Amino acid sequence: MPNILICDDERDIVNALKIYLSDPEYRLYEAYNGKEALQVMERESIDLILLDIMMPVMDGIKAMAKIRETSTVPIILLTAKSEDTDKILGLNIGADDYITKPFNPLEVTARVRSQLRRYLKFGGGTTQPEVLRNGGIELNDLSKEVTVDGAPVSLTPKEYDILKLLMSNPEKVYAPKDIYQIVWKEKPFGSENTVAVHIRHLREKIEINPADPRYIKVIFGQGYKMEKGRDV
DSSP: OOEEEEEOSOHHHHHHHHHHTOOTTOEEEEESSHHHHHHHHHHSOOSEEEEESSOSSSOHHHHHHHHTTTOOOOEEEEEOGGGHHHHHHHHHHTOOEEEESSOOHHHHHHHHHHHHHHHHHTTOSSOOOSEEEETTEEEETTTTEEEETTEEEOOOHHHHHHHHHHHHSTTOOBOHHHHHHHHHOSOOTTOHHHHHHHHHHHHHHHOSSTTSOSSEEEETTTEEEEOOOTTO
C-alpha cells in the first residue's frame, strides 16, 4: 500500500488533495511545513510526496534538498503560477514533477499514479541492505539465511518475507491487512487470521519466550512492529 505525504501550509488544500486521493489503495499523511514533512519522513516509509513551495518554518525547496540527501522518493511540487523561478529551481534540485494551483483533480490523480508506478516498478528509491540486523537477529537477503544469536533458523518463505518487511522498517506498525497485501500480494480479505498464525510461528522460531516477545510486538488495535534490539 503506497504511503503518500501531502505537505502544504493551507489546510483547505491538504483536505482537497486528501479527497482527490481518497483511494483505499493509498495511505495518506499530512504536514503543514517542510520541518513537519521531514519529521514524517523519519517515522514513516513514504512512497511519494506532494510538496508546496511557499511555506513557513521551512519552505518546500529547503525540505526537498534535505530529503534528497538520503532518498529518491518521487516529489511533486505544488506551485502557483507566480512561482515559475522557484519551480525551475525545484526541478533542478530534484523534483520529479509539478502541479499548478488551482488543481484539476484528474491531473492530480494521473500524475500521482504515474510517479508511483515508475517508482514502485523499480523497487523504490532506496537500496535495501543485503544484510539486516536487529539485536541478535541477522537476515542475509542474498543467501536467504536467518540466524538468531548466531544459530541458524529455518523459516518458510512467507515467514521470511514477514520478518524481512518488519526488519526493514523497525518501529513501524503494520496492520495485518497491509502485511498480507505486501507479502501475499493479494487483496487482504479475511487476512487477519492468516497473518496472526504466521506471526505466531515466526515468534516461536526467533523469540526466546514467544509469550513475552522481545522483537515482534503487538500494538493493540493497530498491528505488528519490529522493536529495535537493545544492542543495535
